[in-house]
Amino acid sequence: MDQTFEPARRRLLGHLGAALAAGTVAGIVPAAAQGVSPGASPEPRASFGPLKRVRAGDLEVAYAEAGPADGKPVLLLHGWPYDIHSYVDVAPVLAQAGYRVLIPSLRGYGATRFLSEATPRNGQQAALAHDALALLDALSIERVLVAGYDWGARTACILAALWPARCKGLVSVSGYLIGSQQANAMPLPPKAELQWWYQFYFATERGREGYARYTREFVRLIWELASPQWRFDDATFARSAPAFDNPDHVAVSIHNYRWRLGLAQGEARFDETERRLAAFPVIAVPTITLEGDANGAPHPDPAAYAKKFSGPYAHRTITGGVGHNLPQEAPQAFAQAVVDVDGF
Secondary structure (H helix, E strand, C coil): CCHHHHHHHHHHHHHHHHHHHHCCECCEECHHHHCCCCCCCCCCCCEECCCEEEEECCEEEEEEEECCCCCEEEEEECCCCCCHHHHCCCHHHHHHCCEEEEEECCCCCCCCEECCCCCCCCCCHHHHHHHHHHHHHHCCCCCEEEEECCHHHHHHHHHHHHCHHHEEEEEEECCCCCCCHHHHCCCCCHHHHHHCHHHHHHCCHHHHHHHHHCHHHHHHHHHHHHCCCCCCCHHHHHHHHHHHHCCCHHHHHHHHHHHHCCCCCCCHHHHHHHHHHCCCCCECCCEEEEEECCCCCCCCCHHHHHHHECCCEEEEEECCCCCCCHHHHCHHHHHHHHHHHHCC
16 A cells, blocks of 8 residues: 555554444444354444435435534445445444445435336436435535445446536546446447346346346346355345345336446436536546456456546555455455545
């Protein structure tokens, strides 16, 4: 690690030890409090306490919160097909470091619900970005550190690119993930296309019906393929699995991938946002990008996106068999990146 980050690293290690010693941190319930037997898993399986809810834009958003109410806000965004528990071991570390940590369930996940049956179950990138903005507005948060992976990283990148005044810093797993339908129309080499097999499956009605019928089996398969060295156990998966029972999960997921291929329409109200994103705007806010050394999901090479970040910037490859769900597989490294980008 760069010497510049060494004091922050030492402080974070201290906060990590304090968080573990404290037992329960700001709504994080440790494994012992859940009756989980010692040795049942190589890692402690914490859980979030009761979630908060707020009306924001099209949604009633369910979110976990940890840390002091007057701390610097950090917005942590999960991906597909995962849930807020990707951050269950990140949140207490950041909370102990004095941050106010906010972890919402995205549209179509967990206890988050649409306010109207008439609202399209839209999964396009602009819709998720406007959800995040609406959440910040509903919580009266003007400026935030934003971090994420997969769908969450794309949303975080969009916030940083189009609304930089709202973002103090960015942590993005797999770097610059802003896309466009025009770019997605370009064919990739066969090996790269193979990694997107589920996108083509979802383009069919058979795929939609298959995902609806076998949601949990499908999700577990994606976890295994995207993180081939992550040895999660049944209890870890069972903790997240109810998030995919959301009545809109399948519709939002299918629309996301069909929209990317131009097979489904977006909403006209997001056309201007998509036009701006199609220009692939440079991100000027302080940024740290992360990549796991064993990411089995499609992801760009760090060299391909380094120039998309014009402000203070660093990239880190996290070693040790870390896959796609980086915050859950390497929570200390993820939390460290949030602290360090705050110090840029």
